[in-house]
Amino acid sequence: MEPLKLHFDVSGSDFTCAGEASGNIKKALKEIGFSAALTRNVAIAVYEGEINMVIHGGGGQIDVEITPECISIVLADQGPGIPDIALAMQEGYSTAPENVRQLGFGAGMGLPNIKKYTDEMIIESEVGKGTTIRLKVFPQ
Amino acid sequence: MKIREIKNILDAELICGENFLDNEVFTACGSDMMSDVLAYVKEQAVLLSGLVNPQVVRTAEMMDMKCIVFVRGKHPDLDMIELAEERDIVLLGTRLEMFTSCGLLYKNGLKGGSGI
Ligand SMILES: Nc1ncnc2c1ncn2[C@@H]1O[C@H](COP(=O)(O)OP(=O)(O)OP(=O)(O)O)[C@@H](O)[C@H]1O
């Protein structure tokens, strides 16, 4: 079977629209017939990534490939990058400014939460160039 | 508990989702921090929040929540209401504060995430 491919451009300046891509991905997974639990887990992981892309990364692109065996998601931005990935992965570590906290984010839980809800998570980041997060979930 | 009962207990205004008032929910959580909701909440169907922005609706969407209660008299704007309507999420608004709202619902049988 040909994989189903989805592409989304995520605006870096429109906080209101953040989550639009994740919502569409969730809908697609549901329509294909993946379980509610798997669909929710993937949705939460992608949404955390999409929010990060908007509040830290200045926007970017999300590419998804879906087969019955593997859901693969690549979140790429051209933002400031992450200087210390191990530190960023720690629960509670956040550089989010006060205005982001007032919007309900910035607890430093997003990256650890992505890890929790996916089977594979690879972060590539270069300061000044951007960040790419590759995620895989194996439905079986 | 039916969502309708939540509305009555909190003397809440129905903002949208009238068709779903008879849906049953068993658990709830309360937070103004969406990061925490995404990280710690498990299967809760109701979110009580004093935060008003579209990401509250989106967070509920990702987590399959059925109902959002805005506390402290907070009111969502039209864009948020539309977002919730498209996702079949009930929006309620109460004048009560967070602690009181959660307490009343808990006293009436709604549980937290750990089933306690
Ligand atoms: N795409 C990105 N570009 C640049 N920095 C990032 C990116 N994603 C994460 N970071 C950095 O990693 C830190 C931790 O990210 P994480 O998602 O865990 O927490 P947060 O976004 O700060 O808060 P939360 O996700 O709980 O709302 C961020 O505060 C930020 O410094």
Ligand SMILES: [Mg+2]
């Ligand atoms: Mg984050």
